[in-house]
Amino acid sequence: MALIPAGKSQMGSRQSLLELRPHDLFNTDRHTLGPENPAHEVFLDAFYIDIYEVTNAEYRKYIDATGAKKAPSLENPNFDGDQQPVAGVSWKEATAYCKWNGKRLPTEAEWEKAGRGKRPIKYPWGDSPPDSDKLNYNEEKMKTMPVGSYEKGKSDYGVYDLSGNVSEWVHDWHYPEYYLFSPKENPQGPEKGQYKIIRGGNWRNTADYVDLTYRNATTPSQKSNGIGFRCAKNASE
Structure with a gap:
């Protein structure tokens, strides 16, 4: 796991949703695609986050130990490699895995800080546009890749695949205007909701949907072969 030190970082973007996502001009669903502005500063306590997305091999150990239901990625020859990220698990199943492993899902704020660090950058590697040397996206491979395959795409904290490969469940419930009133310290998301947040683009997404504020x-x-997860825990634990 990577230690993310306590401190301030920026969340969100100063651009409007339509500036960021021009293809959504006529088909944006406000109930599932929340505004990424206003940009705002948050303070987070120190925490650990998995360097890699949870793999099929790791999830198989969990299944063997607990009798949990198999993930769809374990039964699809394009997605079942030991070092490919587990995919097709629900939010509840991802939460249960992390708990079994003595961890939890990261909050939305923690996930974004793991990618941006102290810099208000657009991607884990900086502000240069996405390309196939940095991430798995745009259906170039038509499947997930083994975790950690893109050395040039890791964040300043050494966390891999925050853009591309699989999108990732986080702890938070979704509310479209949450950024307008979220706490300035250790935000946890709304207390309840209908939808759960997923962060990071996946192997299917175009360049418009793989940045850190998406x-x-x-x-x-x-459950989707484009959604996986990684775990986190408090640094004090």
Whole structure:
């Protein structure tokens, strides 16, 4: 795991949603695609986050130990490699895995800080545009890649695949205007909601949807070969 030190970092973007996502001009669903502005500063206590997305091999150990249901990625030859990220697990299943492992899902704020650090950059590697040397996106591979495959795409804290490969469940419930009133210290998201936030683009997404401020959400029961997760824990634990 990577230690993310306590301190301030920026969340969100100063650009409007339509400036960021021009293709959503006529089809944006405000209930699942929340505004990424206003940009705002938050303070987070120190925490640890997994350097890599949880893999199929790691999830198989969990299944063997607990009798949990198999993830769809374990039964698809394009997605079942030991070092490919587990995909097709619900928010509840991801939460249960992290808990079994003595961890939890990262908050939305923690996830973004792991990618941006102290810099208000657009991507984990900086502000240069995405390309196939930095991430798995735009259906170039038509499948997930082994975690940690993109050395040039890791963040300043050494965290891999925060852009591309699989999108990732985080702890928070979704509310479109949450950034307007979120706490300035250790935000945890709304207390309740209908949808859970997923962060980071995946192997299918175009360049418009792989930056660190991109917010999407879906029902907690959703399962997709484009959604996986990683775990986190408090530094004090």
